[in-house]
Amino acid sequence: MTTTRKKIVIVGASAAGLRCACRVKRLQPGWSVTVVEANEVFSYGACGMPYVLSGDIEELGALRRTPYGVDRDEAYFTAVKGVEVLAPWAATGVDVAGRTLAIAGPGGNRLVEWDELVIATGAAPRRLPGLPEHDRVRTFHVWDDVKPLKLGLMRGEIGSVAVIGAGLVGCEVAEAFASLWGADVTLVEAAATPLPEILDRELGAVVAKHLESQGVRLMTGCPVERVAITDDGAAVLAGGAEITVDVVVVAVGVRPRVELARAAGLELGPTGAIRVDDRLATTAPHIWAAGDCAEVRHAVTGGPAFLPLGSLANRQGRALGTVLAGGEASFGPVAGAAAVKVFDLNIAAVGSTAARLRGGGTTVGSVWISAEDRAHYWPEAKLALLGMVYDPASRRVLGVQGVGEGAEVAKRIDVAAQLILRSATVEDFVDIEHAYAPPYAPALDPLTVLACAAQNALDGVEGVSPLADLGTATVLDVRVDDERGERPVEAGRLVEIEVGELRNRADELPDGPLLVVCAHGTRSAEVVRWLSGRGVEARYLGGGMSWRARAV
């Protein structure tokens, strides 16, 4: 590594900026590393904020402490990391040629010299046009956003809330208000189902039904038309209905904070985030970018993407630190793995949704399965609903999405991420090796079962959407009596022959086309194959009645 002493200046003391700073300083202890941060409090686990609001985490300060109980403040970074943090100091301008950064803070205005400059300015909440500036209309993005809401709940001043946007943050915040505090929560989403960025509507419908079962009033397909402040609250007009609440939380996503980058003349990408190469270099010499403000390359589309995820910011920061210190590192394509807990549902996804790919003109196939997440006889086995999106031509897997009552969903998505990053096919997913024991997994990994469903579909054994209209279909229900009692199937015409009797009662089969249903979508797929061998046209209900019961 190079031994020329350098002065590194980093704007932004969140995950990417601080990881980068500490990494440079570790590898090059003789260098000067300064981080400029506009806020007084920094280096906290912002992803934990919804759980402070809910009370799962007792105290906001916990998010800012090391595992051994020390606050990560300026003194910590100086003493432990040898990194200088200037906070609260705002970066106000960059002189690219002169290699200086203008900053403003408690001590007035200053110029800071740098040899290498890192922009790690993160993201800011997106705003909806026309919203009133008022205490009753809030965002939930930074440290200071938590306390007013929590105090309002504790004092009983907030009894009702409208959360605008059912994305990752919106769903978490809705749960936080409702679960411990029992607030009256309305969640308003413009798309047809919650979490549209990561879930297709077959999975989103499961989240929707669960939110409603937890007492959240969900308004989907409802862009917000107006928010007005009234004498005793805030009135939200959406989908033709007006509701009045104590507070409105706007959670319609974030945008990259690129004001400083733009002022410095850095090129932005098509997503609006800062364009960087694999070494996180911007288009200006000696200026770099990392974290939410920087664009990434998406492994599925191959194109640029804006993926403001804490996990990526951490890895980018470390990689950039290595590069700046003179080492070998790069930051490659990302698959967009994400997870979120919504009440008792565990939700995770990776890759692209079918909806987004189809919107971009790509032809994709989708399959859905219900599966136990452990051996089915294991007492703690829980149902996982998994969907796969694939390219029928190349057989490449483009996305995997999961919703489950057990936490095992995130495990499957982590495994899927590795395969999707490596352009894996449906067959590669069939071959997944996993650590099997009854308390941890079934003998065949649910991802293998999911990939088998995709193989079947490519082979002509097709499932229909768990949300399909059955009211006009001729449905063949192959479940046993007990299962039918739990969840009867609606149908245009209904024929009930359990799978073990089919071969003997084949003469009772109605003419096709048939829609075959079972509990998880496994037996019914087998029956479809068997029927097609007998020349009967049939498809099966993807994910079976287990999925449908949770979605419709």
Place this chain on the structure above:
Amino acid sequence: MTTTRKKIVIVGASAAGLRCACRVKRLQPGWSVTVVEANEVFSYGACGMPYVLSGDIEELGALRRTPYGVDRDEAYFTAVKGVEVLAPWAATGVDVAGRTLAIAGPGGNRLVEWDELVIATGAAPRRLPGLPEHDRVRTFHVWDDVKPLKLGLMRGEIGSVAVIGAGLVGCEVAEAFASLWGADVTLVEAAATPLPEILDRELGAVVAKHLESQGVRLMTGCPVERVAITDDGAAVLAGGAEITVDVVVVAVGVRPRVELARAAGLELGPTGAIRVDDRLATTAPHIWAAGDCAEVRHAVTGGPAFLPLGSLANRQGRALGTVLAGGEASFGPVAGAAAVKVFDLNIAAVGSTAARLRGGGTTVGSVWISAEDRAHYWPEAKLALLGMVYDPASRRVLGVQGVGEGAEVAKRIDVAAQLILRSATVEDFVDIEHAYAPPYAPALDPLTVLACAAQNALDGVEGVSPLADLGTATVLDVRVDDERGERPVEAGRLVEIEVGELRNRADELPDGPLLVVCAHGTRSAEVVRWLSGRGVEARYLGGGMSWRARAV
């Protein structure tokens, strides 16, 4: 696919044989598929048997039922799968040229004709030479092994047990006897630590300490010298001590059941299992093998391996079914992912152990970390202890092992399996993308942190084994006071300077070589790098005191 009608005969109705049978029949419904099985009860989840013994699963029959409550017996396979199962019928001989199988059963002796023959005879418990044949000396491998032991426990006839072999089954059985029933359990193992097939001793020591904390008497490094039946029990002589117990369970692993294959003249591999190619063809025409009786190729060593794992048997069966039906499938190298629950510890591993590789003459490096398995501020975060084995020359990761109080260990091993199967390097592990949210994972995946430790080691920042002798070392303890109180460090000479004070108190540092300790092995690694920049020779305690407290 081919449409010539074929007669497929399969010997063995466990996972591999039945998966194969059902797959062939699904793809080729017109073919005849017969499975010959020596036992009356078959197609049950044998991996669940320890939990029936313990009472976690109430009833043995649950292991044999479908998720919708139907017994998987002959009638089930005929009616639902169209597969004929002959049970109990033993295969007694193969005429390779004449393509017949001789079987013996309730109806006398018969010859069964086949076009393709599948050997799926599984594995049998290994026996220790010289053990008495007696009801007090048992194995735990098949359905019939469970009831006598459970009845003995329920009737109070079994109050003490010696389990010989602390492998996967031995540990599970030891827990089953001790946890619910409170039996007095002695676990005898020839190797230095439990689970030597999958865990190096740094991790095995954690399992050992946990077993002992649960009341199991553990005798490691103790090959069994003799078992004798006495008037009132069985006497086990091991490691110079004799213990008398009500029953002895021998769990010293399994061997492939290859009697039929050998009689048919099939070639066996160096492991003693049946040699097969990637399509699971044996060395004889039209004879195939799958499941525990067949040899696999190991992804790490590239050589043959005997890995009797239910997950592999299931996948092999399906792949072979596709091949036999005329489709495209193969069964590639395996990484040997395995998992086991031992009381409150979750254990999983993949790849090779350092001990095995070193035993084979390979130079490898090892690193160890302690890490929270969720965001550290998440109330349910649990500690995971992870070890990585790597090749210092190629930087390839050869194995990952984990022990944790939370179930997240298996998740990391599943991810590691995908990378190891693809010959991933330490750098590939650093780049792992994961689905992050505080309830599921920390912002940096523990596998990333583990790989960073390996990078550090390759870079000269080295950790010593968590089991290292500290009694003669000069130890620099960089923890804060609270942490020191929880677990004081033994040392030849002890210097305590918490990490935040080091830069100011550098003049108090003793001369090297130093052994730096912290809680998880993270801060101490940083300090080693800092010290080496000042010319002070130092290493750190791998996994920190968190690991040591659980292992020593």
